[in-house]
Amino acid sequence: MTFTKAPWPRRLRSAEWYGGSSRDNIYHRSWMKNQGLPADLFDGRPVIGICNTWSELTPCNAHLRDLAERVKRGVYEAGGLPLEFPVFSPGESSLRPTAMMYRNLCAMDVEEALRANPLDGVVLMAGCDKTTPALMMGACSVDMPAIVVSGGPMLNGKWRGGDVGSGTALWQMSEAVKSGELTRADFLEAEQAMSRSPGSCNTMGTASTMASMAEVLGLALPGNAAIPAVDSRRRAIAQFAGRRIVDMVKDDLKPSDILTRTAFENAIRTVGAIGGSTNAVIHLLAIAGRIGVPLTLDDWDRVGRDIPTIVNLMPAGQYLMEEFFYAGGLPVVLKALLDAGRLDGGALTVSGMTMAETLDGVTNWNPDVIRPLDQPLTPEGGIAVLRGNLAPAGAVIKPSAASPHLMRHRGRAVVFADIDDYKARINDPDLDIDETCVMVLQNCGPRGYPGMAEVGNMGLPPKMLKKGIKDMVRISDARMSGTAYGTVVLHTAPEAAVGGPLAIVRDGDMIELDVAARRLHLDVPDDEIAARLAGWEPAVAPPASGYARLFHQHVQGADTGADFDFLIGGRGRAVGKDSH
Template sequence: MAFTPKTWPRKLRSQEWFGGTSRDHIYHRSWMKNQGFPADLFDGRPVIGIMNTWSELTPCNAHLNDLAQRVKHGIYEAGGFPVEVPVFSTAESSFRPTAMMFRNLASMAVEEQMRGQPIDGCVLMVGCDKTTPSLLMAAASTDLPSIVVTGGPMLNGWFRGERVGSGTHLWKFSEAVKAGEMTQADFLDAEAAMSRSPGSCNTMGTASTMASMAEALGMALSGNAAIPAVDSRRRMMAQLTGRRIVQMVRDDLKPSDILTREAFENAIRVNGAIGGSTNAVIHLMAIAGRVGVDLTLDDWDRLGREVPTIVNLMPSGKYLMEEFFYAGGLPVVIKRLAEAGLLHRDALTVSGETAWEQVRDVQNWNEDVILPADRPLTDHGGIAVLRGNLAPNGAVLKPSAASPHLLVHRGRAVVFEDIDDYKARINDEALDIDETCVMVMKNCGPRGYPGMAEVGNMGLPPKVLRKGITDMVRISDARMSGTAYGTVVLHTAPEAAVGGPLAVVRTGDMIELDVPNRRLHLDIPDAELAARLADWQPSAPAPRGGYAQIFHDHVQGADTGADFDFLIGCRGADVGKDSH
């Protein structure tokens, strides 16, 4: 797709604040000058907002202040005027009840900061899971020229000679302790190895997945996704991003030029190839909704079904993001898909080049990390979308992280009404459960938790783990961490808290999972299911007051992206009249 830059010079948006001699213009400029900015910075050069999600309570992003300085260097070098803007930051590791509850709030806050301030373009500085989609959603809503630079993943973890993946080994070691295969003291010793440098998860978790999605969508410079946080090339990428955004403003290259249907289709296929997180489903559909692209769960299943998973990274595979970067990173994957005819080569990117032009000359430096097409990690990667009477609006499963022998399974349901019920009963030796059962958890969707926490990868009962069993079929309306693994059915919609069929599953019911045929079935008569649904009552009152009420009243289902109903669509960058 050829991009034709708009005519330059033209009056920039920021000049509505700074570009004149009226009282209002002087008012805006004079206050800015109290920071020591020279007068010529207000002479019509692009004002670039560095939207920085730095926070010491968002550990993945705690190093972004240093990268922001590099972005500033690049902006100044290209003739722009950088202004750093702290924005709402959410951390999956510490935000309660879950960072996902505040993704939409963050997108609202950032959107209004973009719209209400004298900014011509934005650098979106992100890292942790929800910061990337929330800022992309805001950029799509305002349609100001925007570009992503991520903080990068942590270095590899190592513990007693074993590669340790952040998140992935947390689940693995925790289960080993419950199974009696690892002592609590050893688990505590391993803690220091899990997060040994700045950056986000070093597995193909949601943070690395969303960094890859930003690059695959064309919203980040080629190669951005995999550079480790502490590698000097991450700083260089930040500086190059600063240079590039200035030219994007001059060319008037906007998110709506890049975030096309073709871009989303490319990202879905890339997600399959990298063994990306199921969370990408919700986030990409929310971003698409903001820019006006009609993306559905069926698109995810159709586009990803025939894509092999070729990136050998935890939790699906063996390696970590550091090796992925050394092997060539996401550009190699994009090139491989393009050569296989699975990519829209002409999709435009923030570089001004097409997706293919950026990657045609890259090489794969390690074919055990980025596998050849004839020996993929999984022949059919992507995200499997399941439907049936238990999930009329769909549910998702990640085949590359599942156990092959459980992809077709029939088992007796063991039901937990919510996360508290699960925690209270899962370690009870008297719990009537074995490895053939199907674990079901309710009331953990967008409204139910509230916020849809990453609790879908329920830990197995200790008495099952002691048998050497490491996986069971698990079904919920929750999410799971991108670092997690297992035969886990997620995002079941409609969720239990709004009266979806999941709400009326009972312990002892038989459930059939058939991933090849995309089927999820509660094996009870139709009349019985209808009667149960007719008798269903909400288990908890709706919250009254504050953001919790806004969330409850306006959040949509996981099957459409869990955005707020009033945030769908692009509202543009126009603001009301200056009141001064």
């Protein structure tokens, strides 16, 4: 039985596989029909890929199978054929040595799946920290119509009458146990209350930051970022996305049409306004590199330097993602920036409307959660980019998560050669350290760890915590979880493992941090620094084989996005020759 419908307005990419009566066309269609697909689904309608990072090993994304079904409904309603496929799912909470090591692998998986299969458009199902940038990176490299559907944050954690923020509470409670303020039994009891629904972190961590980036960049429908994972409206927006991608294919609306320089500058300003994760720096640089938009570390400071943080969410503030959604979510933030002339409303979005058009009629329902621009949580939020002889290629710090009294500081270095050295010595009561010291962690960058783990927010020595010290200056070439906090200098580049100046810092060296002046200085004579660098030898041996070897050989520095050198720039929507 077949049905007729109006022909599609133009020849589709999938027609190279399914559109015709040749032996090869019949081969492709006949195998697909073993799934019970009716013949008229191959009558020239668009084939929409549902690129799913669902995995039970990735708790943030374990509910994406249900959302994918909602997307399929929308695709069918709009006259398309949805076909779901899995890609590598780098889960933040379990992967070793770090999920960041596998972001590029996931992006490669996405790109090759899109390039090799008969797809006209794709819905990107993401949630956990690295899955969102990885899917966007892969889709940008192919540049076919694409839309992001996020899994959404968990409900608020609840413990002893208060809210528990995923990640942030973990760091806080862990320190409290070390200082004796909290018992181990209390900590274990709180564990049961931290993650009480499907979804990603309920703080403004990396997952929520990157969901917000997908929305402000224009690759997700308005409101996508903040809807809780278990809210029925999350399912509805997934279905809307399924409908919308079909129209995007009809209009040939591609990432390259949306991800302009303007879109990235809007995103940088938004990171400051929401108090977003420092991880956004690396991911946006990588996404820009894939789509061919010139974006540098200095753009972060130039564009976002004076943006106030107005979202009062942990780790910088008080509330969690549930309250953010109930207050109106990201559109409220974008509207505030737009009205103040800090956002370009002409940027195009996947909705087919400009950013300004999507924000018409937006209302702030809770000014304590999303504050007015003239009553910010932090007057200058965003990401501060530091430079100096300790970070010639740059380093970053998140002012909204740091202690004001440490934003200008001079202290004696206490150096840890790597994360194992840190773990071996940090609890030693005889460690020569006080609250004025600067903790320095080496060899934890992209090549050094390998993968650049989230170990930059080193826990303080117990001897300091017991004195009531809650924060110290910490410097590394590593990353920090978006849920973490503190006066932590990250992404120091060049990293120690490639011979950056961080590698030659020694115990007792004096280090100066001046965030206002954007300065990070090793107070050692130039000739002494040169001599140390001349005598430097790598402390990290390259992996012998496998993906780790590929990663070590080709990963770039944090200052350019830590992507692989051979993946920069798009490669177009090529259709390979049929091998049958």
